Amino acid sequence: MSLKSSPPECRPNRRDALAALVIAAAALVIALSFYYDNAPAGSASVQVSVSVGGRVEDFSSLSRYAGVHTYSCNGYTLTVSCDGAEVQVVSSTCPGQDCVHTGAVSKAGQSIVCLPARIVIRLTGGAADLTVG
Numbered sequence: 001m002s003l004k005s006s007p008p009e010c011r012p013n014r015r016d017a018l019a020a021l022v023i024a025a026a027a028l029v030i031a032l033s034f035y036y037d038n039a040p041a042g043s044a045s046v047q048v049s050v051s052v053g054g055r056v057e058d059f060s061s062l063s064r065y066a067g068v069h070t071y072s073c074n075g076y077t078l079t080v081s082c083d084g085a086e087v088q089v090v091s092s093t094c095p096g097q098d099c100v101h102t103g104a105v106s107k108a109g110q111s112i113v114c115l116p117a118r119i120v121i122r123l124t125g126g127a128a129d130l131t132v133g
């Protein structure tokens, strides 16, 4: 393969068009990054893991988990609500109500535990914690 003399065509118009395209693309990336900065914190990467009686019943992203879920174990029933950004136990038949009092969780690493019902709602994020049996 020999380097043939490539025609030294320096067309300013074409270069300007390319530069404009690059600038437009960069502007789009910046605009998108601003958009995502303003989006609900970390909702895209946080995952919900719900363990009932030691078994994982639900495992999905926070946004896909949105809705109302009920879990029953050990004679108790928990009602869990998720709006796509945070999860909380809205009602429970357990005696202590600790799970209800925990309130809403939205960040990876947070969890809601109901000891009497043996239900654990855990938020995980990224590749940090994927130890799900």
Ligand SMILES: [Zn+2]
Binding pocket: 092, 094, 095, 096, 097, 098, 099, 100, 113, 114, 115, 116, 117
């Ligand atoms: Zn509870």
